[in-house]
Amino acid sequence: MRWPILSAKSTALRAKTAIALAGAALLPGCSWIRAFDLNGHQSTIDVEGPVARTQTNLFYVTCWVTLVLFIIVGAVLAYAMVRFRAKTEADEHAVPPPQGHGNPLVEVGLISGAVLALVIIAVPTVKGIFYTYDVPEVQKGEAYQVTATGYQWWFKFEYPAEQIAGHGALTTGNELVIPAGRPIHINLRSMDVMHSFWVPKLAGKVDMIPNRANLLWLEAEHPGYYWGQCAEFCGESHAVMRFRVIALAPSEFNAWLNSQMAPARDAHPGAQPATAEATAQFASVRSFGQNETGATGAFEVSPLDAWRRKQLPDSNEDPALIARGRELFSEKTCSTCHTIRGNPSAVGIVGPELTHVGSRSSIAGGLLDNTPEQLRRWIHNPEAVKPGNKMWVTGYVPNHITLSAGDEVCLVSYLESLK
């Protein structure tokens, strides 16, 4: 664990979890328990927002209550199994035991016990239902509004509060940037089939259902970088319909908004060269396509810092390639599906908005790191990365889009320059 954000709490949490869960596990040996460090990127235990915390605490309640019941009932059962076991063959044929038929008093007692246990669970459950459903009344005023829309197999995020003249609301794809410490009210929509919006560390999932106005609220307690995933089966590539949520301190969030509101950066020859160097690793699919174990889980920098660096232009970008890429973007009909504000021909709405795609840390629905190699792999053959995806099925195949190696380099340069 190298991220400062996590290390403080996670030990305590891990202990709690280990007791609550491994207690019931009867696991042979500690090495097993290590396998169940419940602090992955999508842990529902190691949570970082009030909604998810409510849900997890309720889980602990249910877990403890049932664990106690399991121990009691299990103990009695085990005792009965051992104590009344016929020890020998002869024992089995001995005189049958008294043929007792039951005892109503015992029954009533046990039923009351069970009901009581359920009440212990029911009370926080009902409370939790009301709390997690919508932003609490007192906080309604400060809630930030976002609309998330599911498509096969990517997410679109809109910021209705940030209107851009001539374009409507600010739109991004697959990475939702939110202010930390502030409730976020997310309207959930779907344009095709059912999807589900799930960022385990921030909140439980709520489905995105066609012809239905669902909503979800969450809050990130502090700035951070979170993994999310579609949680309702939505067809062939459901498994790789992923996304990220980036929570920023309010000032940083506003800065981000400002940069996103601007049209795409125009890195024409002679423009200011970029300053900072940004190479970051996002620990997503390193190499989809071969049976590799992917990234290590250890980060050179924290994912959030890596994301931050991604906001800055690359210092060694080549304006000539970028310009060519920009032309190719129209020539290859990419522009019919993708919007790039500032590029007048790119107004398509079938695919994710790419105005600032270079500033995202992941592409293709959170599946790949946004590195030049991965980007190139994606536009080279999207089908190989994400089977059945619409860019391939309704774009490349019918339009016979083929890219030469040179085209790919130019397009990648162009897209990476869109910070």
Added chain:
Amino acid sequence: MADALAKTGFLGKEEHAPTKTFVLWRPTAKTGLMSWLTTVDHKRIGFLYGISALFFFLVGGVEALLIRIQLMVPNNHFLTAQQYNEMFTMHATTMIFLAVMPLSAAFFNFIMPLQIGARDVAFPRLNAFSFWVFLVGAIILNIGWFIHDGAPNGGWFGYTPLTTKLYSPNHAIDMWVMGLQLLGVASIAASLNFIVTIINLRAPGMTMMRLPVFTWMTLVTAFLIVLSFPAITIALVELMMDRLFGTNFFEVSGGGMPILWTHLFWVFGHPEVYILILPAMGIISEILPTFARKPLFGYPIVVFSGASIGFLGFGVWSHHMFTTGMGTMGTAAFSLTTMVIAVPTGVKIFNWIGTLWGGHISMRTPMCFALGFIWMFMIGGFSGVMHAAAPADAEQHNSYFVVAHFHYVLIGGSLFALLAGIHYWFPLMFGRKVSEFWGKLSFWLVFIGFNVTFFPMHFLGLNGMPRRTFTYDSNMGWGTGNFVATMGAFLLGIGVGTYFVVMVYTFFKGEKVAKDPWDARTLEWGLPAPPPEYNYLVIPTVHARDDWWYEKHHRSEVAAERAVHAKEDAAHGGIHMPFQSIYPFIAGVGILVGAVGIAVVDADPGPGLVGRKLATCLVGFAILLVASLLWSLEGNDGYHIHPEGEVEGDGHGH
């Protein structure tokens, strides 16, 4: 069993067998293929159900293993995304509808009439028809593997609009829709039969409160089937209309609300899971008293709790939909009703423990499975209660935590009990007994393999692994858990394999046993093993709840009484047996042709009515129509036999 049935002579046609025209010929074959195609004997039909169910269990198991191989390591490329989706859809559909349900039906058919002292079910030909329709449904569901369109791939609850024509244009979903539709028809027909049988065909003295618990659970299950399948039938009809005729039920652009499907499916879906568990609970309630050598603790309460589980099961469906945004009231209501179900279920657990308490428990193989059931079902039930807490479920829903929950109740619950049941009734069905060593070995392999497979899934779920994903990243922390689960699945596979090999061996070569080897308690154990075609030579008169136990301890009175009844019976002209019939099978063939027409054949693009699709459907329909007409014309009469045999119940035992 085939031998045994062949031995039972066809002892003479009487004035009741009228000469028939050739179309209304009455098949009389007692061996060979024809005897199986025309059988109306509930035991043979039960056997057919059992064999098909076990076959499909292996198919579903192989699909499960392929799933596990794909998930063994991150970013695996063993299966493609589409193949994986087909795999889990067909795995679940197969296991639920083609393995566990028909295996339960096998016991309903074979055991239930024996337990109530009946000679057959109320409508023997309808019973045969149910089986054939079931088989047709199974075939339709699985055709996809062999044709270009591929197997169904929309998940076992087939959420719309993913399953509408727009998003699933080929025939895979049509087959799923048609297959399930037919399985629904088969299940409803069979259940109507069981309900009438249990209510109307009980032997004298067999009051409702003396019914063996397994029979009671059969009754409750049959009611659940009859009352819940209409919901999915409607949902499937609507989906089929959308797909075939372009209606708007789930078509958003036409004002449709896909969420409606979700509701209709789960209105069926939740009762369905109790359809899977209640027969299992019935089996357990038979095995525990036998091996504890004590009556079931709190019989009336066990029966009542079973019925209330069935009843309450209709009021909780939306707990599968906590994340669909039902609003606070709806969510809270369903959350609470779901928790309530834990009470009657708990009552059963308590009573089973009460049955063991003070008994003389002999740890035979069936008992091992039964005790394993209690432990595993308890774990599964508890994770069910965790789901019932809606806010917590928001994190668990569609994660591997759910997968863990339902495999604990489905395998640790239903399947363990069914495996126990096979062991338990094997001696009665075939007159042979599984060796204790091999039986116990298979139990331990299955038990350990099962836990190694599914326990880690709880942690995978809590660690955020969504279900129905064909691949995952190595940096999510799911690698170890998945690897362990896959290893467990192989161990489980070896266990299941052992179980099967042992069963097959025993069927042919196993140790022969006299009747009632377990010193059991209920009526069916008084029969010779295997039971003759007519079951009871003399319809027994029931005196007590565990009547066979009573009989064993009141030999002389029972024998005297039975002799009197035997005389009366002889005066009535012997034992009435229903005629065999080919028409249920032919009707099934018609349905198969029609269903292929609807689900698989392409619609011709040209105008006009006559096309290949329509033609196939019409041919099928015509066969069905003619078959049912002849079926009704041939009538439900039968013949009488006068077997010479000893009157049972006098001088047997252990």
Added chain:
Amino acid sequence: MSSISAADIDHHHDPSTSTGIPNKKLLMWTFLASDCMFFGCLISTHLIYRLHPPPGVPAARQIFSIELTSFSTFILLMSSLMMALAVNAIQKGNLRSLRASILTTVLFGSIFLGCQVYEFHNFVYEKHLTITNSILGTTFFTLTGTHGTHVAVGVLWLVLMYIRSFKPAGAEAAKGTWLLFSFAHLVVFAATLILTGYVVLGVARAGQADGFNLKMIGTYAGAQYPALIATLIGFLGLRWFALPRGEVDFDQRNAVDVEMMGLYWHFVDIVWIVIFTAVYLLEYIS
């Protein structure tokens, strides 16, 4: 059951069953319980979509014709009466009355179906409501169509029962002639029903276009005389099939079969009672 003689049949107690309720009756009641769930879900679907009609759905009031529906509702109620009388008749062993009642029930059921065919035709071609062009059409046609299918099955069953009531007693039945006879009877019956429906609907349509008067009927008869003649032959054929031919194998013992069929028929009727209120009448409340 064969050992029980017709004379001492008790229609409310079947001694061969544990509860005294005949198996077939129990089967039918259980099936009807199941059908409650079936129609419950189907009617729910319709009502749910009526609760939230999407924009652009035509107003049901403008499409429905309360006169026609009230008429067919009335007809269906009367058919239920006839069905009840049929059961009553066979329980008393009155075969003539049974056949008359069954035929009337068939007639009323067919009128109901005819009205439905007319209604559907009218909605589709004049009101432009089809099963695909709006959610109202989708749920309406599916729901009433499913009900109509139930009625049609009921009519078929009634016809088969009617034919069955001619089965000759004793050895006659075994000769195979009965098989052919009943097949032919069925075919003639079905053809006559369809032809009659065709003629009646044709007259109704012609009358709607030109007004009902003798001239119109004359024109229609002139144009459609083959159909009319065929219908007439059909009726004569049915009369011939119904000629008395000695003892028949149909009496009180078959009452339970008729009763089972009656239960089904009445159930279809009560489903219509619900549909009439929930689907039609509610639309007229402003």
Added chain:
Amino acid sequence: MSSPAAAASAHDHGHEENKFQIFVQIAMLLAVITGIEIITVYLPFASWLLIWTLVIFSAVKFLFVIFIFMHLRWDKPFCTILFFIGLFLGGGTMWALLKLFGAAASFPLSSVVK
């Protein structure tokens, strides 16, 4: 089946009156109620009142048909219980579905977003 199962159960022959009259009367009653229903919808009352009136009327018709035409009144109570299990669950499911879809959370998108 050979032996009478519930031989002891009392035979009940007390209803051999001619049902013909009853059936005809009930049919007339049903027709009249239907007539009233049709008139009801045009009455100028609050719609909830009219809806409930209609529901009650059709329930009455429903009960008359099942109890008289379908003989439940004269049959073993078991048949009634059996059918009412289905009726109750079917009706309950219908009620619950309509409630769920009547709740604001379930309004289709088109009627939420203008």
